[in-house]
Amino acid sequence: HGYPHNNISRMSYPLNRIGLIDILEKKHKLTRVITENLCHYMDNTRRYRDETKKILPPEDYYPDGHFNHNQQINERLIFLKFTLKEGRLYLGFDYMKMIWISLAEQAVYPHDREQCFRWFAEIIDEVGFDLKAGKEFF
Numbered sequence: 001h002g003y004p005h006n007n008i009s010r011m012s013y014p015l016n017r018i019g020l021i022d023i024l025e026k027k028h029k030l031t032r033v034i035t036e037n038l039c040h041y042m043d044n045t046r047r048y049r050d051e052t053k054k055i056l057p058p059e060d061y062y063p064d065g066h067f068n069h070n071q072q073i074n075e076r077l078i079f080l081k082f083t084l085k086e087g088r089l090y091l092g093f094d095y096m097k098m099i100w101i102s103l104a105e106q107a108v109y110p111h112d113r114e115q116c117f118r119w120f121a122e123i124i125d126e127v128g129f130d131l132k133a134g135k136e137f138f
Contacts (some may be wrong), residue, residue: 021087030083035095038076042102045069049108058109070111077119084127093136
């Protein structure tokens with residue numbers, strides 16, 4: 001009684017990838033969570049750099065002890081692209097702007113900016129944009 005999996009059995013349709021992403025987006029604002037997580041990570045990285053006065057190469061900076069800086073950004077961007085593409089979603093203007101400011105305008109390393117440019121180019125080709133958001137952004 002009261003276990004989360006009990007709700008799943010009440011669904012009258014099989015839950016596919018698109019349906020799951022749709023539920024996560026509607027209930028938890030998944031694209032917002034991923035975008036804010038990326039920006040929070042970048043804020044912490046800038047704070048670490050400013051407080052320690054250390055500038056390690058991005059491939060040598062392991063903030064969590066497991067993944068280096070480039071991987072931290074790349075995995076978040078890959079997951080966001082996956083969510084958008086598989087969920088048939090568009091990234092809103094505010095989230096585009098947050099990512100742009102965090103990675104392109106306030107990059108910690110030059111590679112952050114390169115990853116940002118590459119990611120936006122992939123999104124344009126593979127996912128597309130909401131017309132209004134795309135016009136405002138570009």
